[in-house]
Amino acid sequence: MNREENIKQIQDSSKVWDIAVIGGGSSGLGVALDAISRGMSVVLLEKADFAKGTSSRSTKLVHGGVRYLAQGDVMLVLEALKERGKLLKNAPHLAHDQPFIIPIYTWFDRIQYSVGLKLYDWMSGRLSLGKSTFISKKETIKRLPAVLQKGLMGGVVYHDGQFDDARLALDIAQTADEAGACILNYTKVNNLEKDSSGKITGLKIQDLLTRKKHIIQAKMVVNATGVFADKILQMDNPEAPKMIQPSQGIHLVMDLDFLGGSDALMIPKTRDGRVLFAVPWHGKLVVGTTDTLREKPKLEPEALQKEIDFVLETAGGYLTRKPTRADIKAVFAGLRPLARPQEGSTKTKEISRSHKVIVSESGLVTLTGGKWTTFRKMGEDTVDHFQQVTGEKPGASTSLDMKIHGYSKQLQKGHWQLYGSDALAIQALAKEEPKLAEKLHPDFPNIAAEVIWAVRNEMAVKVEDILSRRIRILILDAQAAIETAEKVAQLMAIELHKDQVWISQEIQDFNKVAEKYLIRK
Numbered sequence: 001m002n003r004e005e006n007i008k009q010i011q012d013s014s015k016v017w018d019i020a021v022i023g024g025g026s027s028g029l030g031v032a033l034d035a036i037s038r039g040m041s042v043v044l045l046e047k048a049d050f051a052k053g054t055s056s057r058s059t060k061l062v063h064g065g066v067r068y069l070a071q072g073d074v075m076l077v078l079e080a081l082k083e084r085g086k087l088l089k090n091a092p093h094l095a096h097d098q099p100f101i102i103p104i105y106t107w108f109d110r111i112q113y114s115v116g117l118k119l120y121d122w123m124s125g126r127l128s129l130g131k132s133t134f135i136s137k138k139e140t141i142k143r144l145p146a147v148l149q150k151g152l153m154g155g156v157v158y159h160d161g162q163f164d165d166a167r168l169a170l171d172i173a174q175t176a177d178e179a180g181a182c183i184l185n186y187t188k189v190n191n192l193e194k195d196s197s198g199k200i201t202g203l204k205i206q207d208l209l210t211r212k213k214h215i216i217q218a219k220m221v222v223n224a225t226g227v228f229a230d231k232i233l234q235m236d237n238p239e240a241p242k243m244i245q246p247s248q249g250i251h252l253v254m255d256l257d258f259l260g261g262s263d264a265l266m267i268p269k270t271r272d273g274r275v276l277f278a279v280p281w282h283g284k285l286v287v288g289t290t291d292t293l294r295e296k297p298k299l300e301p302e303a304l305q306k307e308i309d310f311v312l313e314t315a316g317g318y319l320t321r322k323p324t325r326a327d328i329k330a331v332f333a334g335l336r337p338l339a340r341p342q343e344g345s346t347k348t349k350e351i352s353r354s355h356k357v358i359v360s361e362s363g364l365v366t367l368t369g370g371k372w373t374t375f376r377k378m379g380e381d382t383v384d385h386f387q388q389v390t391g392e393k394p395g396a397s398t399s400l401d402m403k404i405h406g407y408s409k410q411l412q413k414g415h416w417q418l419y420g421s422d423a424l425a426i427q428a429l430a431k432e433e434p435k436l437a438e439k440l441h442p443d444f445p446n447i448a449a450e451v452i453w454a455v456r457n458e459m460a461v462k463v464e465d466i467l468s469r470r471i472r473i474l475i476l477d478a479q480a481a482i483e484t485a486e487k488v489a490q491l492m493a494i495e496l497h498k499d500q501v502w503i504s505q506e507i508q509d510f511n512k513v514a515e516k517y518l519i520r521k
Ligand SMILES: Cc1cc2nc3c(=O)[nH]c(=O)nc-3n(C[C@H](O)[C@H](O)[C@H](O)COP(=O)(O)OP(=O)(O)OC[C@H]3O[C@@H](n4cnc5c(N)ncnc54)[C@H](O)[C@@H]3O)c2cc1C
Pocket: 022, 023, 024, 025, 026, 027, 028, 045, 046, 047, 048, 049, 050, 051, 052, 053, 054, 055, 056, 057, 058, 059, 060, 061, 062, 063, 187, 188, 189, 190, 224, 225, 226, 227, 228, 247, 248, 249, 250, 289, 290, 299, 333, 334, 335, 336, 337, 369, 370, 371, 372, 373, 374
């Protein structure tokens, strides 16, 4: 994926793209992937980095949603289970089966979760990841050594998928790019272009690295900007009522031994009626999440003290060693783009999490809601509106079976697995230049060659692109990320021909962001 090459493509103002997508999170990337699978011409514009928004801040589950099943949203669960199964087949380097254990303390819970999860298995049909079973108290303690044992009767084990969200976004971007899409990060949509009848004909965009402005033409424009969707809707119609209600969810990251083992813990009902997960991920334990209404959309939302206390207290209620603020390696927050509730209501969890596609009078197609797991289906449903907007029939979608960039049947172990078929090429860089085999930080397996690779092939342009999304040190251990920033900046500067001023500015910019992921003790 080469940014300069792609910038050249948008300089041709006479070109009319079939689809222009605003937003490089899971929703926008799903649209680009599906459109390219139908042989359409596609341009995708992301104002920051791919998955900089909500799409790098999820719980990292590829799931049908046990919780939505409990709420009776059967269609949503069926759709998500199918997508889950397909994603594990199309991107085995990024998504895998993860067993979850619900600790059982009452007979009622034993019956309700055993029956409910059997139904969940049954609904996943041939794409099931494994059967759910009840396990004894002894077995539960063996698999979750740190779970609270007082009153424990056993556990219910079930299976869901787990993935690396930011890297999947990047690999979808690369899949679409390799198939001919023009994918750009750090390119902002400033406004919509319309003809004399008020129909949308294209976009006014700006390359945020050079500050150069461009106009592009497109037959259909898709607004896939997550919590920022209202801003684009208001570019279309300044009177448009607000559609989106951001709802914040936070995660705390701590050492794996707070749980022990490789199974995840699922707490089906927290004090506020939500689900809480404690999931092993990249050698750490990710614990979350919350559901807190926020007024303003932000690219870097901050966890509230009360959210941190809530997660610590709830998780602590199920663990033998209770985590404290001092144990938190990093905290990250994300915003769900939920449909704004009716006046008077402050509840967000009852609002259906299924996605919606809305077409405005001027032809702006807005995709909202949904979840990471269903990104591809969301894309397909959006591209299905092409005929309604343009009068032209799109080709048939083939994205369901498209292999994602990096797909390989021979996966390496450890963090190399995430690179799939790219792993050997990155290792070759380190062999050519032994300095590139050096670790970036003593506590993490990542090496200098990964930084060079990300700059050359994955459109990384800022230190934060590397430390937050190409490799995930920022959300795994914020202090370690701060300690790594200078090394990363120096490696990038050589590759990008930047000077010392650039290095200092990058470190400063990175530290400002990283501060938000640190917990003040
Ligand atoms: C706490 C939490 C946990 C979650 N856990 C899971 C989970 O485990 N599994 C699951 O399936 N789902 C999960 N989800 C849901 C999932 O993460 C979201 O549904 C999904 O990431 C939303 O993606 P998006 O593309 O709509 O939004 P975003 O990822 O926010 O992308 C929108 C993008 O639009 C860009 N943009 C905005 N304005 C412009 C402009 N003018 N020009 C160009 N670009 C622009 C932004 O920079 C941003 O990158 C979770 C969500 C949250 C909040």
